[in-house]
Amino acid sequence: MKNNERQKNTDSATKHKNTAVVEANKDAASNLKELFIDALKDIYWAEQALVKALPKMAANASSPKLQSSISDHHAMTENQVVRLEQIFKLLNEKAEGKKCEALAGLLKEGDNMLEETAYGPVRDAAIIAASQKIEHYEIATYGTLFTFAKVLGENDAAKLLQQTLAEEAEADKILTDVATGCVNMDASQS
Ligand code: ZN
Ligand code: FE
Ligand code: FE
Ligand code: FE
Numbered sequence: 001m002k003n004n005e006r007q008k009n010t011d012s013a014t015k016h017k018n019t020a021v022v023e024a025n026k027d028a029a030s031n032l033k034e035l036f037i038d039a040l041k042d043i044y045w046a047e048q049a050l051v052k053a054l055p056k057m058a059a060n061a062s063s064p065k066l067q068s069s070i071s072d073h074h075a076m077t078e079n080q081v082v083r084l085e086q087i088f089k090l091l092n093e094k095a096e097g098k099k100c101e102a103l104a105g106l107l108k109e110g111d112n113m114l115e116e117t118a119y120g121p122v123r124d125a126a127i128i129a130a131s132q133k134i135e136h137y138e139i140a141t142y143g144t145l146f147t148f149a150k151v152l153g154e155n156d157a158a159k160l161l162q163q164t165l166a167e168e169a170e171a172d173k174i175l176t177d178v179a180t181g182c183v184n185m186d187a188s189q190s
Contacts, residue, residue, distance in 0.1 A: 036148040045097030087157045121186035135172040
């Protein structure tokens, strides 16, 4: 065996060492309903974090069109929080959030992007990029939640989740329109 092949095998052994089945926590979800509720708590935390974060994004946008679309989505996000509270009520569950590590990471990345771009069209392009990552995360989340609700026969909850899913998809589309409309062009010229 050649030396570099031996090295590769060692790397692969290290990589695959941690393949044991993970032991579940005491309070781990043991059925789909519990997993559904855990996922609702995750997105409830995320939407509340977005209510706090979106004004900063809007304030950093130089394009009036981008600024107003973020502000519009901020108002929508406040209503999405209320909608989640309605869903918790439908399920007879207390509305409580649990930190969404994924969204916390996306927000942190968005914050870094502000510092790493000059105010103007380039920062606008960065804001759109960060916002679309967030919308895509939400679209994935609400798509899953909608499917879970349907499977569980929670049709009223499913209807509410579908409304939010449509809003997130629309927000993503508007961001694409703003980007292709002018922001990316302006950014490429500055
Ligand atoms: Zn959201
Ligand atoms: Fe949302
Ligand atoms: Fe999450
Ligand atoms: Fe959103």
